[in-house]
Amino acid sequence: MPEQIHVMERRTRQRAALKEAIEQAARPLTPQEILAEAQDAVPGLGIATVYRNIKALMSEGWLHKVEMPGGVDRYERAGLHHHHHFHCQECDRVFDVEGCPGNVESLAPPGFQVASHEIVLYGRCATCSS
Amino acid sequence: MPEQIHVMERRTRQRAALKEAIEQAARPLTPQEILAEAQDAVPGLGIATVYRNIKALMSEGWLHKVEMPGGVDRYERAGLHHHHHFHCQECDRVFDVEGCPGNVESLAPPGFQVASHEIVLYGRCATCSS
DNA sequence: GTATTAACGAGAATGGCTTATCATTCTCGT
DNA sequence: ACGAGAATGATAAGCCATTCTCGTTAATAC
Incomplete structure (x- = not known):
C-alpha cells in the first residue's frame, strides 16, 4: 500500500520568477507589475498564476499587502522593518x-485607540524629477 | 420671441438633503453613507442622484475627495484646513x-520631490472602543 | 397656471480587478 | 521512467463601484 504523501508546494519556474521579481524590485508592486517583471524570465506566464501565487505567498507569510489610496493593492516582501511609502x-x-x-x-x-498608521508621500520620484 | 434663459442649477430637495448630510457628518462619507443619511430627509432618494451631485459639487469646488487605502472614495466639504484621517x-x-x-x-x-502627504491612523474609534 | 427642461429614480450597462473553471503541463516521490 | 495530482494558462465568470439610459417628476421663468 503506497503511502499518501501530501505535497503542499512544488517548485515551479513561475513561482521562482515571481518571487525573484518581487525581491529585485525592492518596492511594492501591483499584480500587473509583478507579471511584467516575471515575464522576462517566463514569457508565457499568465495573470491568473500571479494572483494564485500572491494569495499563496500571502498565506505562508512571505508576502505582505500594501494598500494605497485610490489604487490597486500592491505587494512587497513581508518582514521589512517599519517604513512608509512614496507614490x-x-x-x-x-x-x-x-x-x-x-x-x-x-x-x-x-x-480613539491607534493600532497602526500609514504615511503616504505624493510627488515625483527621482527619475521623473530629472 | 421668448428669451432663452439658461438655468444652470436648480434647487432640489435631493441636493439640499445631500449637502446637509455631508455638513452634518463632519467626516468623510462614502456615497453609500451619504445616501443613507440623506434618505432620512428624502426617502425615495436614489444612488444615481448621489453620484450625480457628488460630481457636480466636486466641480463647483464645494466638495473634496478623500481617497483611503483599500477602500472606496469618500467625500467631505472642501476648504477644511490641513488635517488627516482615522480609519x-x-x-x-x-x-x-x-x-x-x-x-x-x-x-x-x-x-524625490514631495508635493503633498497623507497620514492614516488605524484602530478603533471612541464608540467602538467603549 | 403653463411651458420648458433640469433633475430625478430605477435599473441596465460599463469597466477594473480578482477569482473560478478546466484541459493540459510539469513536479516529484517511488 | 511512471503516475498522481499540484500548478499553469486561457478565458469565462464574478464582484462592485460608478456611470449611463430613459421615462417621469418637478423647479423655474413668464
Whole structure:
C-alpha cells in the first residue's frame, strides 16, 4: 500500500520568477507589475498564476499587502522593518521610504485607540524629477 | 420671441438633503453613507442622484475627495484646513484628525520631490472602543 | 397656471480587478 | 521512467463601484 504523501508546494519556474521579481524590485508592486517583471524570465506566464501565487505567498507569510489610496493593492516582501511609502504621481510607481516622524498616535482624538498608521508621500520620484 | 434663459442649477430637495448630510457628518462619507443619511430627509432618494451631485459639487469646488487605502472614495466639504484621517477597523468609518507631525517631506529620499502627504491612523474609534 | 427642461429614480450597462473553471503541463516521490 | 495530482494558462465568470439610459417628476421663468 503506497503511502499518501501530501505535497503542499512544488517548485515551479513561475513561482521562482515571481518571487525573484518581487525581491529585485525592492518596492511594492501591483499584480500587473509583478507579471511584467516575471515575464522576462517566463514569457508565457499568465495573470491568473500571479494572483494564485500572491494569495499563496500571502498565506505562508512571505508576502505582505500594501494598500494605497485610490489604487490597486500592491505587494512587497513581508518582514521589512517599519517604513512608509512614496507614490509618484507621474509614473504611478510606489517606493519605500525609511523613517517615521514618530509620535503619530498622539494625533488621535481622546478615546480613539491607534493600532497602526500609514504615511503616504505624493510627488515625483527621482527619475521623473530629472 | 421668448428669451432663452439658461438655468444652470436648480434647487432640489435631493441636493439640499445631500449637502446637509455631508455638513452634518463632519467626516468623510462614502456615497453609500451619504445616501443613507440623506434618505432620512428624502426617502425615495436614489444612488444615481448621489453620484450625480457628488460630481457636480466636486466641480463647483464645494466638495473634496478623500481617497483611503483599500477602500472606496469618500467625500467631505472642501476648504477644511490641513488635517488627516482615522480609519476605524471595526465600524469602517473615517474621522478627521487634527494636527500633523510636520517635517514629513524630509522622509523622502534624495531627488524625490514631495508635493503633498497623507497620514492614516488605524484602530478603533471612541464608540467602538467603549 | 403653463411651458420648458433640469433633475430625478430605477435599473441596465460599463469597466477594473480578482477569482473560478478546466484541459493540459510539469513536479516529484517511488 | 511512471503516475498522481499540484500548478499553469486561457478565458469565462464574478464582484462592485460608478456611470449611463430613459421615462417621469418637478423647479423655474413668464
